[in-house]
Amino acid sequence: MSEVNIVIRKAIPADAAELLKVLQVLGGETDFLVMDDLGLDMTAVEMADNLALMYESPNNLLLVALLDETIVGVASVMASAKLSIAHIGEIGFSILKEYWGFGLGSFMMEEILIWAESTGVIRRLELTVQARNERACSLYEKFDFQTEAVMARGVKSDEGEFLDVYLMSRMIDE
Amino acid sequence: MSEVNIVIRKAIPADAAELLKVLQVLGGETDFLVMDDLGLDMTAVEMADNLALMYESPNNLLLVALLDETIVGVASVMASAKLSIAHIGEIGFSILKEYWGFGLGSFMMEEILIWAESTGVIRRLELTVQARNERACSLYEKFDFQTEAVMARGVKSDEGEFLDVYLMSRMIDE
Numbered sequence: 298m299s300e301v302n303i304v305i306r307k308a309i310p311a312d313a314a315e316l317l318k319v320l321q322v323l324g325g326e327t328d329f330l331v332m333d334d335l336g337l338d339m340t341a342v343e344m345a346d347n348l349a350l351m352y353e354s355p356n357n358l359l360l361v362a363l364l365d366e367t368i369v370g371v372a373s374v375m376a377s378a379k380l381s382i383a384h385i386g387e388i389g390f391s392i393l394k395e396y397w398g399f400g401l402g403s404f405m406m407e408e409i410l411i412w413a414e415s416t417g418v419i420r421r422l423e424l425t426v427q428a429r430n431e432r433a434c435s436l437y438e439k440f441d442f443q444t445e446a447v448m449a450r451g452v453k454s455d456e457g458e459f460l461d462v463y464l465m466s467r468m469i470d471e
Numbered sequence: 472m473s474e475v476n477i478v479i480r481k482a483i484p485a486d487a488a489e490l491l492k493v494l495q496v497l498g499g500e501t502d503f504l505v506m507d508d509l510g511l512d513m514t515a516v517e518m519a520d521n522l523a524l525m526y527e528s529p530n531n532l533l534l535v536a537l538l539d540e541t542i543v544g545v546a547s548v549m550a551s552a553k554l555s556i557a558h559i560g561e562i563g564f565s566i567l568k569e570y571w572g573f574g575l576g577s578f579m580m581e582e583i584l585i586w587a588e589s590t591g592v593i594r595r596l597e598l599t600v601q602a603r604n605e606r607a608c609s610l611y612e613k614f615d616f617q618t619e620a621v622m623a624r625g626v627k628s629d630e631g632e633f634l635d636v637y638l639m640s641r642m643i644d645e
Contacts, residue, residue, distance in 0.1 A: 381626050384633075420633070421624040446620030446638055450595040452555050459558075459594070464620055464638065 313345035428461040487519035
């Protein structure tokens with residue numbers, strides 16, 4: 298049995314170049330990516346600036362999962378600066394296919410919840426997930442996310458078929 | 472009885488300067504504005520470019536309601552360029568308070584539905600609305616929008632109170 302070293306931590310500006318590379322791969326290999334806003338078309342310098350802002354943000358979070366110092370997954374919580382909705386964090390997850398099924402999602406979700414409770418700002422976490430993505434749905438249910446809506450035609454598959462998307466949420470209380 | 476002349480049409484680049492002014496006012500006077508993406512911090516030149524793009528877009532729409540040639544309301548449908556969700560149009564409405572209750576919302580919604588059916592691309596319209604905004608909810612129900620979710624803590628009022636937000640949708644079929 299071999300030993301692996303997994304670290305989950307907040308992304309820092311120095312991760313910019315590697316992160317951009319990983320996001321390219323993730324964008325290509327999964328139907329479930331919800332992280333458009335992370336900016337796949339940024340330069341490394343822009344990404345580094347972005348990461349610095351997120352690192353300091355009271356209501357935004359970007360986590361990286363490192364396996365022996367290589368990024369194999371990312372998780373994000375995005376929230377608005379607008380006061381009326383600054384308490385709502387939208388979660389996005391993306392893990393390299395090779396590393397599915399090792400519990401990385403759970404580790405990252407635990408970190409997200411600990412962080413959310415510590416912010417004092419985030420009071421609602423939400424996410425959307427394709428109904429057919431059973432692995433992800435189970436993960437969210439395990440962490441007490443509730444399905445608020447079945448969004449009809451929430452996404453179209455590569456085959457042109459309309460699919461249901463769940464809107465799920467979890468309240469955060471002090 | 473005086474006569475007024477109301478025109479509803481697609482926004483054109485020449486509307487840019489006036490539109491920016493109206494959006495400033497709308498941003499200040501309503502809790503219900505959902506059109507952040509229209510870009511209140513754009514210059515008139517950027518806005519004109521943006522309007523030109525929207526005018527030509529197969530799945531984005533910006534309507535203006537003109538009362539005697541002055542913009543008194545706007546309605547937007549925003550959709551992604553991403554193939555998997557390009558069929559989903561998110562509706563935003565904003566009408567100057569002075570002109571509430573004259574049916575402008577209905578006129579604009581009729582135009583939106585006619586446009587959506589003509590696109591061949593849009594197959595789902597969606598919007599979010601504060602549950603307490605009864606006037607808007609009635610309008611959407613009149614046009615057969617269905618409530619898909621009651622989003623708990625979907626918005627925080629100026630008084631710091633968490634309020635429910637409805638997610639509503641309406642399918643578009645040929």
